[in-house]
Amino acid sequence: MKALKSVIKKKVYFTFLMCCLIVFDTIIVGCLFLGVWALERLAKLLGIHSWGFFVTISHISEIGLIVLYVIFVIMSIIISVVFLKEEITKMIEEV
Numbered sequence: 001m002k003a004l005k006s007v008i009k010k011k012v013y014f015t016f017l018m019c020c021l022i023v024f025d026t027i028i029v030g031c032l033f034l035g036v037w038a039l040e041r042l043a044k045l046l047g048i049h050s051w052g053f054f055v056t057i058s059h060i061s062e063i064g065l066i067v068l069y070v071i072f073v074i075m076s077i078i079i080s081v082v083f084l085k086e087e088i089t090k091m092i093e094e095v
Contacts, residue, residue, distance in 0.1 A: 014084045021076035029069040036061050 040058055 010084070014080060017083070018076065018080045021080065022073055025069060025072035025076060029065055029072065032065050032068070033062075036065065 036058065043058075
């Protein structure tokens with residue numbers, strides 16, 4: 001019974017850790033998106049939004065931020081799974 005409580009506690013901790021990492025990643029990338037959006041608005045205000053170079057850089061940065069978010073989420077999942085694997089191994093050795 002004690003081992004079952006331990007497994008449930010570890011799974012809850014793992015889920016909480018996973019959610020916190022994904023929320024943290026979302027906040028980071030969201031702030032970066034907000035910065036890109038502010039720069040685009042500033043460029044329109046200054047009248048340089050039609051420059052081909054600026055438009056290209058803007059699209060590349062948006063695609064880059066999406067890729068960065070996906071990488072962050074995958075990295076968080078891998079880190080969490082590795083953490084859980086070590087915990088399960090320790091639990092099995094205790095039993």
